[in-house]
Amino acid sequence: MACKFISHEDTNQWLEALAKDHVVFIPVDDGGSVTFRPYGEGRKPVLDRMPVRSPKEAVFPQNETLLTYKYDKDPEDPERTSVRIKETLPKERAVVFGARPCGTRGMTVFDSVFVNDRIRDPYYATRRENTLYVTLACHEVESTCFCHEVGSGPADTAGSDVLLTPVQGGYTAEAVTERGEKMLEASFFADGGDKCAEAEAVKKATREMLGEAHDFSNAPEALLAVFDDDEFWDDQAAACLSCGACTYLCPTCYCFNITDESTGTTGKRLRSWDTCMSFQYTLEGSGHNPRTTKGKRLKNRVNHKFAYFPDTYDQHLACCGCGRCIKSCPASIDIRSIVKAAQARSAQKESK
Amino acid sequence: MRIGVFICHCGSNIAATVDCPAVAEQAKGLQDVVFTTDTMYTCSEPGQNEIIEAIKEHKLDGVVVASCSPRMHEATFRRALERAGLNRYMLEMANIREHVSWIGKNKERNTVKAFELVSIAVAKLRNNNPLYANKFDVTKRVLVIGGGVAGIQAALDCADAGYQVVMVEREQSIGGKMAKIDKTFPTVDCSSCILGPKMVDVSQHENITLYALSEVEKIEGYVGNFDVQVRKKATYVNWDECTGCGACMEKCPSKKNIDKFNEGISKCTSINIPFPQAIPKKAAINPEGCLMLQKGKCGVCAKVCPTKCIDFEQKDEIITEKVGAVIAATGYDMFDHSVYKQYGAGQYPDVITSLQYERLMNASGPTGGHIIRPSDGKEPKKVVFVQCVGSRDPSVGRPYCSGFCCMYTAKQAILTKDHIPDSDSYVFYMDIRSPGKGYDEFTRRAQEQYGVQYLRGRVSMIYPKGDRYVVRGSDTLAGTQVEVEADLVVLAVGAESAKNAPALAEKMRISYDNYGFFMEAHPKLKPVETNTAGVYLAGSCVGPRDIPTSVGQGSAAAAKVMTLFSKDKLESDPQVSSVNTSRCIGCMKCATTCPFGAIKEVTDRAGNVKAEVIETVCQGCGICTVTCPQGAIQLQHFTDNQILAEVNALCQAQLDF
Amino acid sequence: MQALAELKEQIRQALPDLDVVIGWQQGYDALHTSPLFIRSEEDIDKLVVNEFCVVNPATYLREMRGGKKVGLVLKGCDSRSVIQLLQEKLLKEEDLTIFGFGCNGVLNHTKLQARFGDIGFITSLENDGTNVTVEAGDKKETVPFTELCADKCLTCSYPNTLQCSHFAGEESAKQADSATDKALEDFEKLTMEERFTFWQDQMRRCIRCYACRNACPMCVCKDHCLANSREPKWLSEDVDVQNNFMFQLIHVMHLTGRCVECGECERACPMDIPIMLLRRKMAGIVRDVFAYNAGTNAEETPPLMCFKVEEPTIEERH
């Protein structure tokens, strides 16, 4: 893969140029917290902090209007009502700039679910096709980072179109996809030269900072072994507050709810994020709820990422190791330690 | 839903300033509206028939009438819906007359407003549900609290109508204040001669159970189904055996008890029957004065009692009664004049209250009807009456007029002349209030025939001078200060609410005013009803009343009870709160704020605490719905979703299309 | 630390009669603790008490209704929520054992982050009670404690646990640094339009994860919150400014006269929205009008659950 270089100064110009015909989502300081917002006048990308919100929302927004409708009454005969429906397929072309490799990797989980041989979700697919990910490799790590333990790394390219790596004076840029290659044809990019070696060193150094990786490969079996162990799950979930911070901020959580919100004779069909940590998630119309306790709900979240998803799809964990769920958890619950505890518990059970 | 909208012209009342056909036309565009029309008078027979026909023809399941105020015709249109087979709660009204056509002249803006009110009504109606009344049994027994003349009248009327009556009297005998009075105005006939027979009727009526020296401890339940606990206080005399012979009273060595019946102007024995005509005519021991109960030695009464009915071991007894209605006739108390320092603060022996004076005049009173000065037993030759003592005086917290003092003062002045022909009487008054049949003539007679001197003015001071009293006041008509030397001063004390009235009101879950008088449901249109269904009021517990009014109210309350009891089953208003138990977390905050005690705590099968509404007690105010943080308790017909639908219809923008 | 050893001993003594004792344990890094649920002897040694013990253990009480014997290690501020819950008869006093200690204040992660970048980058932190020395990457800085502590600690008048069954160590002599709420005062210097715009901006960020609600010890409705209901339906699924703000107002109104200002809602917010401004404002109004301080006296009645016929402190509105 060709390695190019772009200076800090040119990066801003490039964003400016991209913004002419794209919505360019960049991480910005939003009241002290870092979120993705369209690039615009006076907005500077914040690249030294990990965005709180994940880059999934460029393609999978928290609220998405699937269609709007209006009931029309026949003025001659009010008994006759017709309904007009407008499908609202997204039209915008977008670039997500400055997401971290972990966050972008999350999109591969979405891809497996929303666009596969059986299903093509038109809303997701359209946005995904129209969105480019220019990802920024990490050069430092946080206590909550564990990308290296889930098959990823600080310079993972999965899901990205272009990977930037911070070097002296700017970034090296590597195209990951053909679309990415086209992007790098822009005049702001120079040949990488010896910057490329520097970039490789940065990648290597960052990976080393993460240290030894814990082995989660037997997680599906371990989790299965403690599946019926209610005491274990209730214990793990004891501190859980049942809020949706972990799932909403997670780059791989894709659950949604569809509702009609109407006003008078008009209305819209809305797709909005849902969270399996909430009591309402599995609440059935009858009032019955198969997951009444937070232990059962936490079990679902952990299992989904470390067992169900890899079983159903391509063996990849549905966790990208970004650590958002740990960092944003009001009770500091650590998904790593839950899976580790499950591994230990199952090992203990086996040895008995 | 299939909604029909009817826009009323109300002749020209609405149509003059609202374009009714245009509103009807526009309403066709509203969600679920399948039929609209405008009519001249929707409330008229043909107007109502039009609704009924439209319901049938267009298979409507909800109706909006835009016309006058629902306070005017909601009941009318609900009946029309019922005639057409629809549930009465599937009606909504838009008030386009009082709230639109009558208050604005701009036809264009009125029309817009009228349409919007119709839109709100449609939005709410789309969230309405049919509601059905529950039927429940009525216990056809009535509790009468208080055995004064009002309570006696109410009890006798109910008993004569064939209903069981439970009467609870706090004192040892029924009769109330009227039993203490010598003669009544303006007829000057003997009080006990007219009340006595009624008291006897109470004791002999087979439908009346009387608990004297008893108090209501607790009232639970709701209209038609109250559970009442009565505390029968220990009398230390077995009343089933006591014949009222009075032998015990004659021999009782403890004779220094304050005679409450005689307003403290005489003493009585510890075992006592308060007066010869008492009902029940039974003796009771005052435990504070009784040597046996206090010191453990005496027992003279037990020795002399021919039926051996003295029981020093007797305890209070709690009796439970089931009744369907309650009449409170708890009367009033006399104002305590000792707060008036300038009148001697109750320290001058010959400055007495009007009710004490009644006892002095009464032939069955402690003096045998001879008017004498309490201090020296001499006959007073100059008597001064001071009116409005504890009435119309904000400085002592009694700004109201007690109503009957003017009349009884005139009566007492007349009687004074009858008793002591060579006496002179003076009355200090503020205004003479005598608006009753023959009342004003009576006060005139006092002045003109009996030569009572009426002085218009407040008394500023009473002070002793030798063995007499100087009453200093103003004569505002003459514009001078006057001083009258009197042998006896009678203070026409006003009425105040009975002691413990507020506590009793809370037991009955009715409200009371600042002065402790019970609140009627409406001061004019519902004078004997309360806001608690099944609880009625009679007599002076509502405010000062004279005898005829009290008797009238006793009968009125009885009539209300009879109306209630005329039905075998009662219907509860379905417009009450209802708990969604799957949302309720059992915090019971709703029960805390409910003014009617209509919410009780229950435990579901899983052992969780839940709130439950007693539908028959709930009055439908909705305080609970606002209190409940989960929105689990919803006032039917005014649910959150119904009101939110109205708010949204008004405020929320439709989507562009 | 003397208090910690004493606490552990007190818990050891009491544990046989309790189903669980809730406290704190070391979290995933040195700057975090997470709630600890002590059920057996060996859990006791995991207990920590430090400036990162931010979670209010009383929040978990709503799950413990119905006769469970619960022990709680509580800071002064946390203990107010227990008193409030007792007052509302949502708990029984005999079911609770409270282990108290003197608190010298907790640090605020949002303030640390604002100063030093992401928390996860901080490599070491020393707190001597007056100053905090932080190392992050190549930065090393010493900052007064008052600039990094939770806002509630600045105005704290209850540094010692109230109504506790056991008290460990010495009482904290910590005084409120200021009687007035500076953040709120500053905010109220803004014009009405500026405040409106401020909340519009803040509410845009809200993801309606309901962490604020679920972290609130007074939100006892648990899974039956009005916000998640269609019957009644107060909020739409739209995560927009209007609905997000509406939820905040629901929370504030439901907490009127009940909010003990523990600050958990704001701390739990992953988007760092300063929602305590709203709660503190309301708590201040309640103090002004009803002279009532929630969670300080279990015998009182919350002001919206009662009334006076004459309200001397409410101006008659004509």
Added chain:
Amino acid sequence: MSGSTGLLTEGQDLRIVGFLCNWCSYGGADTAGVARFEQPTDLRVIRVPCSGRIDPLFIARALLSGADGVLVSGCHPRDCHYAEGNFYARRRFEMLKQFLSVTGIDPERFHYTWVSASEGQRWQDVVTSFTERIRKLGPATKMAGGTGYDEECLKEIAAAVSLGDQCPCHKEKA
């Protein structure tokens, strides 16, 4: 019906929502009508049984969804048909009234008062002065709806959408 302005015709009437208790204030408004006391047309009344039924959150909801003013009225204290409803209501309303300022919603846009069924004249005065007050304040600023993006963002998105297919990297895929 006009689209984005909702029910009310823009430029004519303000959006003033009234919540009135059935027994006193609704009756008072009726009395004013019967007496033909002329009033501004901006107010739309929602009838509830008691001021104790008026959740302060209804008022908040109305103000957030675009009402220019909210007028609430119940029976005078002590005169509540349900004995205590307005006592609870008074505390709830007062809290909201004092609280509103921190949200940036002008507390002047919310008024609560007590009007009895006989006080037609008073009702006229209340409606007239409140409407006058709201007219002076003008229409309320509307809360942003839709997505979490601010106006700036939405402008950017709209601009990008209008430009469409010009990007070579996108063309490739499309």
